[in-house]
Amino acid sequence: MITKNVSNVAKALEGVSSNMTLMLGGFGLCGIPENSIAELVRLNISEIICISNNAGVDDFGLGLLLQKKQIKKMISSYVGENAEFERQMLSGELEVELIPQGTLAERCRSAQMGIPAFYTPAGYGTEVSKGKEVRDFEGKPHLLEHAFKADFSLIKAWKGDTAGNLVFKGTARNFNAPMAGAANICVAEVEELVPVGKLDPNQIHIPGIFIDRIFQGKNYEKRIEQRTLTQK
Amino acid sequence: MALDKNGIAQRIAQEVQYGFYVNLGIGIPTLVANFVQDGLEVEFQSENGILGMGPFPFEGEEDADLINAGKQTITALPGASFFDSSMSFGMIRGKHVDLTILGAMEVAENGDIANWKIPGKMVKGMGGAMDLVASAENIIVAMQHTNRAGKSKLLKRCSLPITGVNCVKKIVTDLACLEISNEGFVLLERAPGVSIETIKAATEGNLIIPTTVPEMQL
Numbered sequence: 050m051i052t053k054n055v056s057n058v059a060k061a062l063e064g065v066s067s068n069m070t071l072m073l074g075g076f077g078l079c080g081i082p083e084n085s086i087a088e089l090v091r092l093n094i095s096e097i098i099c100i101s102n103n104a105g106v107d108d109f110g111l112g113l114l115l116q117k118k119q120i121k122k123m124i125s126s127y128v129g130e131n132a133e134f135e136r137q138m139l140s141g142e143l144e145v146e147l148i149p150q151g152t153l154a155e156r157c158r159s160a161q162m163g164i165p166a167f168y169t170p171a172g173y174g175t176e177v178s179k180g181k182e183v184r185d186f187e188g189k190p191h192l193l194e195h196a197f198k199a200d201f202s203l204i205k206a207w208k209g210d211t212a213g214n215l216v217f218k219g220t221a222r223n224f225n226a227p228m229a230g231a232a233n234i235c236v237a238e239v240e241e242l243v244p245v246g247k248l249d250p251n252q253i254h255i256p257g258i259f260i261d262r263i264f265q266g267k268n269y270e271k272r273i274e275q276r277t278l279t280q281k
Numbered sequence: 282m283a284l285d286k287n288g289i290a291q292r293i294a295q296e297v298q299y300g301f302y303v304n305l306g307i308g309i310p311t312l313v314a315n316f317v318q319d320g321l322e323v324e325f326q327s328e329n330g331i332l333g334m335g336p337f338p339f340e341g342e343e344d345a346d347l348i349n350a351g352k353q354t355i356t357a358l359p360g361a362s363f364f365d366s367s368m369s370f371g372m373i374r375g376k377h378v379d380l381t382i383l384g385a386m387e388v389a390e391n392g393d394i395a396n397w398k399i400p401g402k403m404v405k406g407m408g409g410a411m412d413l414v415a416s417a418e419n420i421i422v423a424m425q426h427t428n429r430a431g432k433s434k435l436l437k438r439c440s441l442p443i444t445g446v447n448c449v450k451k452i453v454t455d456l457a458c459l460e461i462s463n464e465g466f467v468l469l470e471r472a473p474g475v476s477i478e479t480i481k482a483a484t485e486g487n488l489i490i491p492t493t494v495p496e497m498q499l
Contacts, residue, residue, distance in 0.1 A: 076329040076330070076348075076350075076352075076366065077329075077348065077352040078345070078352070079329070079345060079346060079348050079352070080346070102366070125406060126406050126407060126408050126409070127405060127406035127407070127408035128404075128405060128406050129405030129406065130352070135404065135405075138404060139401070139404070145404075147404075147406045147407060148407075149407055149409070149410075149411035149412045149415075150328065150366065150370065150407070150408050150409040150411075150412060151328075151366075151369075151370030151373060151374060151409060151411075151412030152411075152412065153366075154365070154366035154367040154369070154370050155367055155370065157367065158367040169374065169412075169415075170374070170415040170416055171374070171411045171412040171415040171416070172411045172415065173415060173445075173446065174393075174443065174445065174446035175411060175442065175443050175444060175445065175446075176442055177407075177411060207346070217363070217365075218346045219331075219344060219346035219347040219357075219363055220327070220329050220330045220331050220346060220347055220348055220349075220363060221346040222330055222363055222364065222365045223329055223330050223365060223366045224365070224366050225365070226365035226366075226367070227365055227366060227367040271345035271346070272345065273343060273345050273348075273354055274348070274352040274353075275348075275351060275352045275353040275354065276343055276354055277337040277353040277354050277355075278337050278338060278339065278340050278343065278354070279336050279337045279338065279339055281339055281340070
């Protein structure tokens, strides 16, 4: 087996620097790479371009990087939960590219799968279609969308082994799976890192070939954004 | 009397048929699940990666790894499945999801919908709405007939940036149930006690009024 595990987050993020394009997994705060985000804050790098479905909340997730003005540009589909984000965007401090969520996911997956571009109907006739090639298939207009290019993808899984094989839990799979192997270097953090042989090969969601470095994360907060309950 | 949010959801629930996979948007659409006929075999999809979404959890059973697209804690029903965002939108783009129910700020008489942006004011993003409206064949909009200022949300043309073109099939508002035709909004049903005149006055786009317009049966 090829060993992918590194001892800590600092080693895992070696080579990350200012002006890079980073992909970050998660949907809302569900499945975000908490340890890697904390390390980006500690490294204090700036002018980052972030590809991430959301921008965290004011005091957690990518909100931590926004607070310190480390992000130059966000490429996201929905950013409604973060007031500081909205302020920086409306004031022009932060560049923002909003793209449809399915297109965002597929641009990640295309990068992962080596497909340079694809056609999708999402966004046709809206401001998203501006400047894009339009082509009809079976009478329906589609937009040409390109695979992302990124320096690092930072993802989070539930369990992983030292060969980089990953297993996700619940709805935390979201963008973490299509971002695996979608950048030059893919770093996976896991709640539980196990020796090879401990995971059932039938149950692997992402094979280790897509992962360059894997490490055991710690102190997961796993915050809940909207705690909605059924009354007993 | 005009319907409240639950009334709108209750009327839309009548559109949910046996064997449907349904995507529910945030807001009133989420309430539709509460009114689907007992025993009807349907599955709710949430685009962040679950089919077979169940009700909110009981206190103490909430799980940070189990949320819907509105970031609310949910449960998974027996037979549920989890998947990634790319596969989720594959289900939507590939037309495997039978019905999409979502909210809107404006709908135009040609089926255009605007629900993601108010320039200079609200710029939260489109989330999955553009993908949903571009691919779904059966889209029902749940919304109020007029906005807070009393202006019609059923227009000749959308004034806000649109989310998709010619895509809405049906609209259920607090006042009426309408269908989009080539000529405009066809008034199918009135909310209980609401007059045709009231609906007419609240509709800016072309309103087609058939000879009989029954009241909704709720």
